[in-house]
Amino acid sequence: MTEPLLKVDNVSKRFGGVQAVGGVSLELAPAEIVGIIGPNGAGKTSFFNLISGMFFTDTGSVNFDGVDITRQNPVKRARNGIGRTFQVVKPFTGMTVAENVMVPLLVKSASVTAARRGAMELLDDLGIANIADAPSESLTLAQRKRVEVARALATGPKLLLLDEVLAGLNSREVVDVLPFVTRVRDRGVAILMIEHIVSAVMEVSDRMMVLDHGQQIAFGDPEEVIKDPKVVEAYLGTSE
Ligand SMILES: Nc1ncnc2c1ncn2[C@@H]1O[C@H](COP(=O)(O)OP(=O)(O)OP(=O)(O)O)[C@@H](O)[C@H]1O
Ligand SMILES: [Mg+2]
Incomplete structure (x- = not known):
């Protein structure tokens, strides 16, 4: 094993x-x-x-x-x-989906651009890139x-x-x-x-x-x- x-x-x-x-x-x-x-x-x-x-x-x-x-x-x-x-x-309110995912990424990313890219890759991989720019309050x-x-x-x-x-x-x-x-x-x-x-x-x-x-x-x-x-x-x- x-x-x-x-x-x-x-x-x-x-x-x-x-x-x-x-x-x-x-x-x-x-x-x-x-x-x-x-x-x-x-x-x-x-x-x-x-x-x-x-x-x-x-x-x-x-x-x-x-x-x-x-x-x-x-x-x-x-x-x-x-x-x-x-x-x-409890999503972070006042932020888009991509920004929500960027928050943990910012800790170890070199830049905001890199964090944004990482977030988009992850959302894409999970098949939810279509809601990346939606405000978190608007989600089902x-x-x-x-x-x-x-x-x-x-x-x-x-x-x-x-x-x-x-x-x-x-x-x-x-x-x-x-x-x-x-x-x-x-x-x-x-x-x-x-x-x-x-x-x-x-x-x-x-x-x-x-x-x-x-x-x-x-x-x-x-x-x-x-x-x-x-x-x-x-x-x-x-x-x-
Ligand atoms: N922080 C805490 N302080 C005091 N008691 C607690 C605490 N957390 C859980 N308990 C108690 O421990 C027991 C187990 O609770 P727990 O939340 O782990 O159950 P659960 O299986 O997740 O239940 P549920 O399916 O309702 O979510 C319960 O009697 C609960 O009241
Ligand atoms: Mg529980």
């Missing part, structure tokens, strides 16, 4: 009386897509926060690209190749989701953490955005993807992990995972 890009070993996070994440482990190969599903409050976003460094883990360790990053701050982790989107999409939710991914990609990550990029989209928009996720992977980027729409995440995931009450209750082949009795029970047990 190739060296894992990300190796999360027994991480946990407690908030007061809530064990948000209770000892979860995961190995992710380069350019692999792993989907993460689970009921509301299962600890999915908290698990991402432990990987991105938003919070430090109470136990265990996080290894990325051969380096122990357990105590690294989020800025350093981002610089070393961990990109992320947020559950609530589906377009904003794509821009959010483009912006995260502009930092040049090796790993992208996508937190519910499909949320709020109608079924046709979901069908449009899914190939976009695969396209990102085809650029050599590994993806961890939190989603509530199980059928959608199954379609693009190489493997799938299910969290419930902060615990990993299933992990592996998506088809096998959704048939797992523990998974069926977790979903039925929380449905209204």
Whole structure:
């Protein structure tokens, strides 16, 4: 097996009386897509926060690209190749799509012209060059989701953490955005993807992990995972 890009070993996070994440482990190969599903409050976003460094883990360790990053701050982790989107999409307002994507590029570009060129190349590559000059306020939710991914990609990550990029989209928009996720992977980027729409995440995931009450209750082949009795029970047990 190739060296894992990300190796999360027994991480946990407690908030007061809530064990948000209770000892979860995961190995992710380069350019692999792993989907993460689970009921509301299962600890999915908290698990991402432990990987991105938003919070430090109470136990265990996080290894990325051969380096122990357990105590690294989020800025350093981002610089070393961990990109992320947020559950609530917040584009920079008063800017065009291209300018939104230029912001992270300006940090390492030689000039504004170079950053602009980089942003256009990325938008073109992702098939959304047509909206480059659109003001970010004018975008549909589906377009904003794509821009959010483009912006995260502009930092040049090796790993992208996508937190519910499909949320709020109608079924046709979901069908449009899914190939976009695969396209990102085809650029050599590994993806961890939190989603509530199980059928959608199954379609693009190489493997799938299910969290419930902060615990990993299933992990592996998506088809096998959704048939797992523990998974069926977790979903039925929380449905209204
Ligand atoms: N910063 C925080 N402070 C206190 N409690 C938190 C914090 N972040 C998360 N929690 C709690 O940890 C638990 C897991 O929350 P988390 O947001 O990780 O779940 P989730 O699986 O992402 O849920 P959802 O599907 O609704 O987004 C919840 O009980 C939540 O209230
Ligand atoms: Mg969440």
